[in-house]
Amino acid sequence: MxxxxxxxxxxxxxxxxxxxxxxxxxxxxxxxxxxxxxxxxxxxxxxxxxxxxxxxxxxxxxxxxxxxxxxxxxxxxxxxxxxxxxxxxxxxxxxxxxxxxxxxxxxxxxxxxxxxxxxxxxxxxxxxxxxxxxxxxxxxxxxxxxxxxxxxxxxxxxxxxxxxxxxxxxxxxxxxxxxxxxxxxxxxxxxxxxxxxxxxxxxxxxxxxxxxxxxxxxxxxxxxxxxxxxxxxxxxxxxxxxxxxxxxRPRIGVLDGAEREFYGNRDVEALYDAAIERARSLGAVIVPFDYAPFRQAAELLYNGPWVAERLAAVKEFLATNGGDFHPTVRAIIEGAKAYDAVDAFEGRYKLEALRQKTRAEWAKVDFLMLPxxxxxxxxxxxxxxxxxxxxxxxxxxxxxxxxxxxxxxxxxxxxxxxxxxxxxxxxxxxxxxxxxxxxxxxxxxxxxxxxxxxxxxxxxxxxRVLPTADDFVPIVVVGAHLTDMPLNHELTRPGGYRLRTGRTDGSYRLFALNGPIPPKPGLVRDPGFAGDGVEIEVWALPPAAFARFVQNIPAPLGVGKITLDDASCITGFLCEAHAVTGGREITEFGGWRNYVRSTSPVA
Missing domain, CATH: 3.90.1300.10 (Amidase signature (AS) domain)
Known part of the structure; x- marks a missing residue:
């Protein structure tokens, strides 16, 4: 259903x-x-x-x-x-x-x-x-x-x-x-x-x-x-x-004073105010700003020479088929005939002057939140x-x-x-x-x-859309750091978040390493291997946390570039080839999670 x-x-x-x-x-x-x-x-x-x-x-x-x-x-x-x-x-x-x-x-x-x-x-x-x-x-x-x-x-x-x-x-x-x-x-x-x-x-x-x-x-x-x-x-x-x-922590510009206009609709105004409070609860800094230059720019679209662009789009059809237009649409488009090339340039000058005024408001905020x-x-x-x-x-x-x-x-x-x-x-x-x-x-x-x-x-x-800001560094994990696995807290505690799940391309093999506690796998690239890929997750860490995390990775594990099945290439966990000698290959399970499930005692 x-x-x-x-x-x-x-x-x-x-x-x-x-x-x-x-x-x-x-x-x-x-x-x-x-x-x-x-x-x-x-x-x-x-x-x-x-x-x-x-x-x-x-x-x-x-x-x-x-x-x-x-x-x-x-x-x-x-x-x-x-x-x-x-x-x-x-x-x-x-x-x-x-x-x-x-x-x-x-x-x-x-x-x-x-x-x-x-x-x-x-x-x-x-x-x-x-x-x-x-x-x-x-x-x-x-x-x-x-x-x-x-x-x-x-x-x-x-x-x-x-x-x-x-x-x-x-x-x-x-x-x-x-x-x-x-x-x-x-x-x-x-x-x-x-x-x-x-x-x-x-x-x-x-x-x-x-x-x-x-x-x-x-x-x-x-x-x-x-x-x-x-x-x-x-x-x-x-x-x-x-x-x-x-x-x-985003600075969000919100309406203030005389620029708050809801044409008597108190319900919409109340919902806008509630949205501001939700934004605040999500960590935003609320910044009142002056909407006036934005409003004045908005007025140019229908009350300035830009309406002439609407005429430019249909002028030949209007000349022969004026009666086929909706009356209101025709009145708006024919209103463009009142503007000439001088008006167009003067409108452009006014828009650019208003754009300069908006720069002062943008300097206060990261983005605006408007009804x-x-x-x-x-x-x-x-x-x-x-x-x-x-x-x-x-x-x-x-x-x-x-x-x-x-x-x-x-x-x-x-x-x-x-x-x-x-x-x-x-x-x-x-x-x-x-x-x-x-x-x-x-x-x-x-x-x-x-x-x-x-x-x-x-x-x-x-x-769900997760942040992808430049101040986060992606890393591919394949084993004990996966979601709900024993070491996942090493990613979440410093503010990491999961970007997506996926698979490696077919040239990777996965092995269960001997000895580590908690148990860990080793991912090894074998250029001659043609498999179905290994399950991975891509996480993002703040740069300082990423550096500490990589510094603390124990041998024989390390980091290198991992190619995924969508051809992207991302830094992630790899294992030195010598360390998997004698270890059990578990590539057939498709990933560490499936292997762990297969070894868990059945209740």
Whole structure:
């Protein structure tokens, strides 16, 4: 029985215990047929094509979970190309048949993921509320009277309703984050240029970003890493170098004074304050900062010449098909005609002046924590005042791409009645995408808000994001230092943490050494050996602790570079070859843990 929310850990576990991709496809088909929200998708992948995709995957990679996203179902916002399905941008007259997948979609499919359909959006990705589509308004999974957020509305609802494991959105003004808040999801907004936009219908080409909606931070980061990477066909693609955060104990900037605006929504304000206290309890230093220059930069996106980029994206189509536009979308885009080239340069000058002012605030903090949206509205309220109320949603999101930031939106809990969710987002300087993730994950877990519409489910341990800061040194362990083994405390006491489990490549042999107490194995590399690899764990230690740990390793053990089955090469425990002479080879057990179990007395 599959859970409501199809997070990666749950699906991988199900696949490992007998579920097939074809079984999952049948479940997705059944769930979509039973959905009570007809506005989530614009185009579904035909059922027979879904089944064929599942069969093709198994033929290509028969072993369960043998690809990073083996059999994982995902949905794609309908301004991103999927070969075989039309791209419409929620405007039927604009529709075209792409000949190839967008770069992001191609990379995800190569990793084993299966596209289930194209999702609804605010037309031409213009809006943050989800009501600007001729295909209807996808609704919040918690109350059909309320908006789902936009423009990536259908993408968020598909994941929150359990119809997909993850989905792709786009984010120019906050469209990959606001829908996450309204549907109790994680929204991953990469630094502009980190993920290519090839095959994406542009909104504002210079600041558009492809985003991920997922159940957990760990899922979202794993998916983003598969999508990212330079693509020369995208003029805004960048060769990225990950940035670290300067403090082990993060300094988090929070709203203060007059810049705290929630448009009368005391529930969201209370949830924001509760998130601040959770951050404090997790060890963060809370620093009030001046949001004013960020807010002024945010206002440029719709009240400045950047709106002309929206016109540039569709000007030829608008000239011939103005009547096919949603009225609000058309009014916004046609407003761009009021700007000229002088306005564009003056807007750029103003943005750069504001960027200089934000530098003083960044000097105080490592990253910001802001409400994802300060409030929410019903569909009726939004449609009665579509411009003003939509702008409320973007108060804290609109600056992020203009100022070259990374952001992760996470759930922050539910209002006092347990009715509607709200969220917060962590925002950091360019390319802090990975650096933000451990604290975002910890904060999500501390909120105990569940995932999507399942608000009571615990987040899986397998998706936990551990710190990977530059001030930690990785080390591979194979024996008595493994989790739950007698010497594991030598790693945990000085502040070490487990990064991941894995295996060596096939050239390593494992032996039970004679004499050590507690018993220990010896790992030896034999270049001529072709085995299945040996179970290992990769841990991380602070540098000083790493030095003490290595200094105290007794002979015949030592450290050297160990090659893992993913071709990575990491410092770890090795044994001098002479010491295994006469010892029992235990390579056949696959690892020290299995060997120890085999020698333990049976009760």
């Amino acid at each position: 599959l859970p409501t929310i199809l997070d990666l850990a749950s699906l991988r576990s199900a696949y490992a215990t007998g579920l097939s991709p074809l079984d999952l496809v049948e479940e997705i088909i059944a769930r979509c047929s039973a959905s009570d929200d007809p506005a989530i998708f614009i185009t579904m992948t035909p059922e027979e094509e879904l089944r064929a995709a599942a069969r093709e995957l198994v033929a290509r990679a028969p072993e369960p979970n043998s690809l990073p996203l083996w059999g994982i179902p995902f949905a794609v916002k309908d301004n991103i190309d999927v070969a075989g399905l039309p791209t419409t941008a929620a405007c039927p007259a604009f529709a075209y048949q792409p000949q190839a997948d967008a770069t992001t979609v191609a990379r995800l499919r190569a990793a084993g993921a299966i596209v289930i359909g194209k999702t609804n959006l605010d037309q031409f990705a213009t809006g943050l509320n989800g009501t600007r589509s001729p295909h209807g308004a996808p609704r919040s999974v918690f109350d059909r009277n309320y908006v789902s957020g936009g423009s990536s509305s259908g993408s968020a609802v598909a994941v929150a309703a359990g119809l997909a494991s993850f989905s792709l959105g786009t984010d120019t003004a906050g469209s990959g984050r606001v829908p996450a808040a309204f549907n109790n999801l994680v929204g991953i907004k990469p630094t502009p240029g980190l993920v290519p936009n090839v095959g994406v219908v542009p909104a504002c080409r210079s600041v558009d970003v492809v985003t991920v909606f997922a159940a957990t931070v760990g899922d979202g980061i794993a998916i983003r890493r598969i999508m990212e990477g330079y693509d020369a066909r995208d003029p805004f693609s960048r060769q990225a170098t990950p940035a670290s955060l300067p403090s082990r 994802t949206s300060p409030t929410t509205y019903s569909v009726d309220e939004m449609q009665a005042d579509p411009i003003a109320k939509n702008s409320h949603f973007g108060r804290y999101t609109n600056f992020a791409n203009l100022l070259d930031c990374a952001a992760i939106a996470i759930p922050a809990g539910f209002d006092a009645d347990g009715h509607l969710p709200a969220g917060v987002m962590l925002v950091g300087p360019a390319f802090t995408d990975d650096a933000l993730a451990p604290f975002a994950d910890a904060l999500h877990r501390a909120a105990e808000a569940g995932m999507g519409k399942d608000r009571n489910i615990a987040l899986p341990e397998a998706s």
